[in-house]
Amino acid sequence: MRKEVPIAIGFIVGILILFEYFLKGLWPGVAPAAQTVQNWGTIISAFAMGLAAANLVVIHSRRIKQRHPDAWMSFLLFAGMVLMVISGLSGKGGERLYKFLFDGLYLPLGTAMFSIMVFFIASAARRAFRARNIDGVLLLVSGLIVMMGNAPVGKLISPYFPVLTDWLMKYPNVAGNRAIIIGAALGMVATGFRVIAGIDRSYFGGE
Amino acid sequence: MRALKKFAEVDRRYLYLLLLIVVIVPLVKPLGIPIDVSSSTMKFVNAVDSLQPGDRMLLVFDYSIGGGPDVDPQAQVVMAHALSKGAKVVCVAFVDTGLQYATKAIEFWEKRGKVYGEDMINLGYAAGAETAVSAFAQDIRAVFPTDVRGKRLDEYPIMQGIKNAGDFKLIAEFATGIPGPAEWIRQVQTRYKVPLACGVVAVMGPQNEPYLQSGQLVGLLGGGLKSAAEYEIAVKMPGAATAAMDAQSLGHVAIVLFVILGNIVFIIEKSEEKSKKPTRK
Known part of the structure; x- marks a missing residue:
């Protein structure tokens, strides 16, 4: 039963959504049913976030209990979690604190983490982006052209940079990406049918 | 040649500093590089x-x-x-x-x-x-x-x-x-x-x-x-994006220069390695 029930649910839900997409006109009752199932999906997703938070609490409580050398980080995580939850749930009263935490801490810290990447890129630019073979040369040259074409200064250096960038983006890039998109779409269709038919059971931990 | 080799060996923190300056200066003193609309x-x-x-x-x-x-x-x-x-x-x-x-x-x-x-x-x-x-x-x-x-x-x-x-x-x-x-x-x-x-x-x-x-x-x-x-x-x-464009432009130029210089050093090192190898008689 542990396997049959999830497979049956997967089959019913999959068929319902397929019918709603393609045969809505023939079977009017299918649309509200599909809508209900999708609403369940959003509710389950919201619960999954709660479950993830609970899992985080369990893992970090264990680290604190075991006096792990990085236990102070777990304390910091708990402090952040508690502060955000209390300020977020306490309505108008906690609104200012929540905004301060988001705008004054979370936002600058998050963006700083992303911005730091530029230093890694600078370092990698000197040491790693090497034209070792013909493929590497092609990648490097097209990358440099697109970088210069995507910066306003590129046109000042040479009017050909934006023109070449435009060509690279519209032709070789679109051709390659279109192939990937179509290939991935066919793969998705195949995987969808495998899930509906109960052949692919990876979604509940099977092979 | 020697300067190029020095570039390859220079502490990466100097590169970080250089990049930081290149990005901050145009934010403080905009250059007004024209922006074309795609x-x-x-x-x-x-x-x-x-x-x-x-x-x-x-x-x-x-x-x-x-x-x-x-x-x-x-x-x-x-x-x-x-x-x-x-x-x-x-x-x-x-x-x-x-x-x-x-x-x-x-x-x-x-x-x-x-x-x-x-x-x-x-x-x-x-x-x-x-x-x-x-x-x-x-x-x-x-x-x-x-x-x-x-x-x-x-x-x-x-x-x-x-x-x-x-x-x-x-x-x-x-x-x-x-x-x-x-x-x-x-x-x-x-x-x-x-x-x-x-x-x-x-x-x-x-x-x-x-x-x-x-x-x-x-x-x-x-x-x-x-x-x-x-x-x-x-x-x-x-607005904010237009103001940041000069900094982004110069940042791009700096990284492109790093890539080009890095590759020149790579080619020189490779040719030196080749010339050091004993030739068959």
Whole structure:
């Protein structure tokens, strides 16, 4: 039963959504049913976030209990979690604190983490982006052209940079990406049918 | 030659410092490098321009904190443009942090005289990514019975007559991942035939270019901050993105120079290695 029930649910839900997409006109009752199932999906997703938070609490409580050398980080995580939850749930009263935490801490810290990447890129630019073979040369040259074409200064250096960038983006890039998109779409269709038919059971931990 | 080899050996922290200077100087003293508007940005501008006063546009804040500096200026200028046209803007998020960006945008325009519930509204955030997008598109009130302020959607004039995604004149989605343009095309544009325009981080631009060529997107801001700057220039509303363009330009030049110099050193080292090898007699 542990396997049959999830497979049956997967089959019913999959068929319902397929019918709603393609045969809505023939079977009017299918649309509200599909809508209900999708609403369940959003509710389950919201619960999954709660479950993830609970899992985080369990893992970090264990680290604190075991006096792990990085236990102070777990304390910091708990402090952040508690502060955000209390300020977020306490309505108008906690609104200012929540905004301060988001705008004054979370936002600058998050963006700083992303911005730091530029230093890694600078370092990698000197040491790693090497034209070792013909493929590497092609990648490097097209990358440099697109970088210069995507910066306003590129046109000042040479009017050909934006023109070449435009060509690279519209032709070789679109051709390659279109192939990937179509290939991935066919793969998705195949995987969808495998899930509906109960052949692919990876979604509940099977092979 | 020796200078080039020194460049290869120099402590990487000097490079970091150099890059920092190259980025900060133009922010303090702008150079005024001219910005050209690309055709994909112009298509987006035209899509928003075609809105009539009273038309409802859905503005989707599907972006995270990390990609926010790239995408948020796009969403801000598109919202400003739409409101300046007299269009009404319905904000929604399918990425948790997007809700906070939407809230900030709404507060910004409330302070400037736009009326909440009439000119704009913030529906909130729904978990579930593509499933939530699909459910929302089919029946908005099933996913959001109330807005973020807790009132029923029917109580707001802006939501009158809006039942599903097909009731919007234009959908503008800004994304840094999933859900992104592909999910919105699959679940909304194809089914409801509503014009969809997207703004994404620069790294996602190339992979979404085919959707623009196929007409599934009516506009694409695929160059991150640069696209936002182009949009600001096109609608004559220069803002944060335009101000940052000089810094981005010089940053690009610095990295390109690092790559070129690194490769010159690599070629020299390779030829030296070759010449050191004993030749067969």
